[in-house]
Amino acid sequence: MSKAPCYVTTPIYYVNDQPxxxxxxxxxxxxxxARWHRSDGHDTWFLTGTDEHGEKVNNAAAxxxxxxxxxxxxxxxxxxxxxxxxxISQDDFIRTTEERHKxxxxxxxxxxxxAGDVYFGEYxxxxxxxxxxxxxxxxxxxxxxxxDRDPPVLRREANWFFRMEKYREWLREFLEANPxxxxxxxxxxxxxxxxxxxxxxxxxxxPRDRLPWGIGLPWDDxxxxxxxxxxxxxxxxxxGYPDDPRYHTFWPRTWHLIGKDILRQHAMFWPTxxxxxxxxxxxxxxxxGYLSGSDGRKMSKSLDNVLDPFELAHRYGTDAVRYYLLRIxxxxxxxxxxxxxxxxxxxxxxxxxxxxxxxxxxxxxxRHLGGAIGAQRPGPAEREVQQHAGGLAGAVRSSxxxxxxNGALEEIMQFVRRLNRYFNDQQPWALAKDPQAxxxxxxxxxxxxxxxxxxxxxxxxxxxxxxxALLSALGLQPQSVRDGARWGLTPPGTRVAANPPALFPRxxxxxxxxxxxxxxxxxxxxxxEPPQSIPPKPMHEEPAVNDDNLxxxxxxxxxxxxxxxxxxxxxxxxxxxxxxxxxxIGDEERTVVAGIAAWYEAExxxxxxxxxxxxxxxxxxxxxxxxxxxxxxxxxxxxLALLEVPRDTASGAKVK
Ligand code: ME8
Numbered sequence: 001m002s003k004a005p006c007y008v009t010t011p012i013y014y015v016n017d018q019p020x021x022x023x024x025x026x027x028x029x030x031x032x033x034a035r036w037h038r039s040d041g042h043d044t045w046f047l048t049g050t051d052e053h054g055e056k057v058n059n060a061a062a063x064x065x066x067x068x069x070x071x072x073x074x075x076x077x078x079x080x081x082x083x084x085x086x087x088i089s090q091d092d093f094i095r096t097t098e099e100r101h102k103x104x105x106x107x108x109x110x111x112x113x114x115a116g117d118v119y120f121g122e123y124x125x126x127x128x129x130x131x132x133x134x135x136x137x138x139x140x141x142x143x144x145x146x147x148d149r150d151p152p153v154l155r156r157e158a159n160w161f162f163r164m165e166k167y168r169e170w171l172r173e174f175l176e177a178n179p180x181x182x183x184x185x186x187x188x189x190x191x192x193x194x195x196x197x198x199x200x201x202x203x204x205x206x207p208r209d210r211l212p213w214g215i216g217l218p219w220d221d222x223x224x225x226x227x228x229x230x231x232x233x234x235x236x237x238x239x240g241y242p243d244d245p246r247y248h249t250f251w252p253r254t255w256h257l258i259g260k261d262i263l264r265q266h267a268m269f270w271p272t273x274x275x276x277x278x279x280x281x282x283x284x285x286x287x288x289g290y291l292s293g294s295d296g297r298k299m300s301k302s303l304d305n306v307l308d309p310f311e312l313a314h315r316y317g318t319d320a321v322r323y324y325l326l327r328i329x330x331x332x333x334x335x336x337x338x339x340x341x342x343x344x345x346x347x348x349x350x351x352x353x354x355x356x357x358x359x360x361x362x363x364x365x366x367r368h369l370g371g372a373i374g375a376q377r378p379g380p381a382e383r384e385v386q387q388h389a390g391g392l393a394g395a396v397r398s399s400x401x402x403x404x405x406n407g408a409l410e411e412i413m414q415f416v417r418r419l420n421r422y423f424n425d426q427q428p429w430a431l432a433k434d435p436q437a438x439x440x441x442x443x444x445x446x447x448x449x450x451x452x453x454x455x456x457x458x459x460x461x462x463x464x465x466x467x468x469a470l471l472s473a474l475g476l477q478p479q480s481v482r483d484g485a486r487w488g489l490t491p492p493g494t495r496v497a498a499n500p501p502a503l504f505p506r507x508x509x510x511x512x513x514x515x516x517x518x519x520x521x522x523x524x525x526x527x528x529e530p531p532q533s534i535p536p537k538p539m540h541e542e543p544a545v546n547d548d549n550l551x552x553x554x555x556x557x558x559x560x561x562x563x564x565x566x567x568x569x570x571x572x573x574x575x576x577x578x579x580x581x582x583x584x585i586g587d588e589e590r591t592v593v594a595g596i597a598a599w600y601e602a603e604x605x606x607x608x609x610x611x612x613x614x615x616x617x618x619x620x621x622x623x624x625x626x627x628x629x630x631x632x633x634x635x636x637x638x639x640l641a642l643l644e645v646p647r648d649t650a651s652g653a654k655v656k
Contacts, residue, residue: 006042007250008033011258012049012094012234015075016060019082020306021325021337022259022291022299028325029288029405030257031088035461036400038089041482045250047238048083049094050076054227055129055206058213068213072097085313086322087464094238096215096230104237105230106218109204111277113219117163123203126152131261132227134203147261147298160205160223167272168199174271180284182267183403184332187260187287191267202269204229232270236279254282261298263287286403289334296336307337315339316507319463320346323409326462330406343507350466353416354455355504357423358470361448362500364441368432373449373475374442375492382447385422386487388415389454393485396458412458419451442492449474450490457484466503473500560615561655562586563645564628569605571597572622580624581605585614586652593626599640611643611655 010030013023027048034046051057052072061071076095083090094101112118125134130148134155144151172195175181175188182188205223206214214224235254239247258266263285271281290298293305300306312321324342327349329335365373378386392415399408423444431441456467457479468478475494567589568582577595579602584590592612612628619626631643645653 003040003042005249005253006034006037006044007239007254008037008044008046009235009254009256010048011262012051012096012231013079014054014056015050015052015072015079016056018075019079019309020299021309021312022306023079024082024086024309024321025291025325025328025337026257026259026288027083027088028086028322029331031086031090032322032326032405032461033255033257033400034091035089035464036481039457039460039481040397041480043249045092045239045246046090047092047094047235048079048088048090049092049234049238050079050096051227051231051234052076052095052097053214053224053230054132055211056132056227058211059129061213069097082309085310085318087318089464092238094234096234100240101234101237102215104241105215105225105233107242108233108236108273108277108279109225109229110218112162112273115276115278117166117276118204119161119163119201120158121161121201122156122158123161124154124156127155128152133265147300157207157210159203159207159226160217160220161201162204162229162273162276164202164269164272165198165200167275168195170275171195171268171271174281175267181281182263182285182287184287186332187263187267187285191263194264194268199268202226202229202272228265228269229273232265232273235282241279252280252282255284255286256282257286257288260287260289287332289329289332291328291335291337293336294338299337307339312339312342316342316346317465319466320350320507323350323462327406327409331403340509343509346504347506349413350504351506353413353420354452355502355506357416357420357448358452358473358500358503360423361445361452362473362496364428364432365445365449365496366498368441369445371495371498373446373490373492373494373496376443376446376450376488377439378443378447381422381426382443385418385447385451388418389451389487392454393458393481397481409459409462412455415451416455419448419455422451423448446490446492449496450487453479453490454485454487457481469501470503473497473503558615559613561611561631562614563609563649563651563653563655564590564592564612564614564630565651566605566608566610569602571602572624575622578622579605581630583610583612583628584651585612585628586650588652590627591624592628592630593621593624594630596630596632596640596642600642607647608642609645609647609649609651611645 008030010027013019030046030048034044038044057072058068061068064071080093126137128135128145128148130150131145135145135152139145172192175192175195179185179188182191204226205217206226208216208222208224211224214227215230217223217225235256236247236251239250241247241251256266266285274281293299293307295305297305309321320342324345327345328337328341365371376382392411395411396408399405399411426444428441428444431437431444453471453474453476456470458481460467460478471478473496474490475496476490562585564583564585566581566583570580572578572580572593575597577597579594579597579600581592581594582589583592611631613631614628616629632640633643634640
């Protein structure tokens with residue numbers, strides 16, 4: 001049996017300008033909820049779209065010198081493309097210029113009119129075109145709304161009005177009685193505060209001769225609907241109100257996700273309009289905070305401080321952007337967004353914690369189990385992991401129900417870190433060397449792979465592409481949370497990919513290795529592995545410690561460092577820097593050319609015991625074949641000191 005239907009919506013975005021990461025933030029969050037609920041067995045509908053009427057859009061089209069319809073078609077297309085680029089899984093994309101929407105706007109406004117809640121009047125006030133609403137003097141800072149570029153304009157005109165004030169007391173009582181209706185709670189308090197004072201009536205029309213771009217009122221075609229009355233109705237017009245079965249299935253099982261800039265419209269205009277029209281209210285209004293740009297101000301097209309979602313997705317991959325936005329801060333909070341934060345989060349969680357474990361586990365399965373997952377014979381350590389895994393889906397579900405989305409992902413990552421710890425404790429690379437330990441090896445690798453499978457299933461709503469690739473690398477099909485979150489579903493004998501791709505290659509900024517601390521150090525230090533139990537080198541790109549400025553024991557072990565005695569030294573003719581040294585390493589004599597003549601005279605060198613890299617490929621310098629490289633320390637001021645050992649150290653001694 002399917003669980004309760006679930007309808008999630010984003011705001012419909014104005015098409016006055018291009019989509020940016022602020023919009024992507026709300027859309028990705030809503031997509032995460034939609035994907036989660038679908039995967040968890042709910043009949044789910046996800047709506048997004050574009051808001052195409054109003055003064056702001058009309059002015060933008062005029063400013064661009066384009067026909068208004070052509071302009072909105074073009075920019076609406078950009079939003080559609082952006083959501084495609086971010087793997088947004090909307091079931092419908094509504095545009096307010098569509099006939100299916102206009103029809104419902106007229107029907108709902110007519111119902112409000114028929115309820116006796118509309119009158120014609122005159123109004124004078126300050127109007128913010130940026131926010132498309134009348135504003136109070138008390139809201140202005142330095143003569144304008146903080147999020148606007150331009151000050152509001154004084155407007156006096158005859159409009160149709162909706163008797164919003166009539167519903168104020170009802171709405172206040174509703175909010176008192178339904179504490180979870182607006183989330184987070186601070187925004188509910190803000191609304192309750194507003195509702196303690198008269199809120200006035202709402203102007204719901206604009207004269208067509210001033211603003212022709214809009215939907216004519218059914219009872220007065222010389223006026224078009226105020227853009228917010230038009231836009232809010234999208235949530236039911238897209239469901240095919242009043243007759244379509246979708247409307248009956250999904251309304252009012254609705255979560256509206258919005259930014260805090262449009263709280264008042266969703267928590268005051270919309271419920272009072274619905275009440276007047278006789279429709280039930282949505283279940284929840286979920287209010288997200290602001291992402292600020294590099295200048296610390298709300299990321300906004302009018303402030304020109306935006307990050308481009310296309311560019312980010314292109315540069316870092318869709319799932320990296322999605323994961324970052326979902327993890328950026330707890331839902332409802334404000335914070336700044338930037339590429340550096342994205343890279344840091346990606347490297348810590350995805351490259352180090354997740355990607356590294358995938359790579360290490362699959363390498364061992366391929367190398368020691370012939371590429372097929374074995375059976376599990378769980379002992380106490382495995383039972384602990386299973387217990388953790390068993391409670392995980394429930395914990396994530398309950399976090400999501402409370403809109404702790406960041407927390408939900410953190411719970412999954414904690415499990416991944418737990419798997420890493422388990423893997424390091426069990427040392428499967430050491431088990432692989434012991435023929436008696438085959439059962440343990442199979443069990444440990446089963447546990448790692450099965451844990452990764454569950455993590456992938458639970459992470460799918462955040463990262464649909466990478467988790468599908470991960471499951472495929474594990475030899476598995478996509479799986480839903482409902483069917484796939486239990487332990488032990490992977491049948492022994494499942495063949496993993498022989499050459500799995502590096503799923504989360506580490507991102508370097510500007511091609512340079514970053515000095516960010518590896519995640520394992522950040523959270524729980526990885527135990528150092530003794531040299532005799534070095535894990536086998538992964539067959540693919542990712543090193544065992546996935547940080548490009550770190551090397552593994554066996555990488556270091558490949559460098560053969562030896563003590564060498566300098567037997568002869570002479571300056572290489574016609575150079576300032578080069579000395580030609582005759583050295584002895586054990587029984588072997590070699591020639592080395594070194595760029596140290598600026599610091600050391602030839603005759604100072606003889607007799608010294610220095611350190612050389614003995615297994616360097618020979619190189620020709622000034623016609624002389626150099627068979628090694630000596631080590632020296634150079635400080636920032638360019639002072640150089642040879643590395644030396646006491647003169648009684650045997651030449652040829654290995655440096656460890
Ligand atoms: O308000 N940080 O459209 P809009 C976080 N058409 N979220 C941000 C953001 C930022 N810096 N910038 C934008 C409208 N958003 C109306 C909505 S709904 C019936 C009509 C997100 O294009 C956030 O969700 O101005 C905000 O509420 C929305 O975009 C506003 O988009």
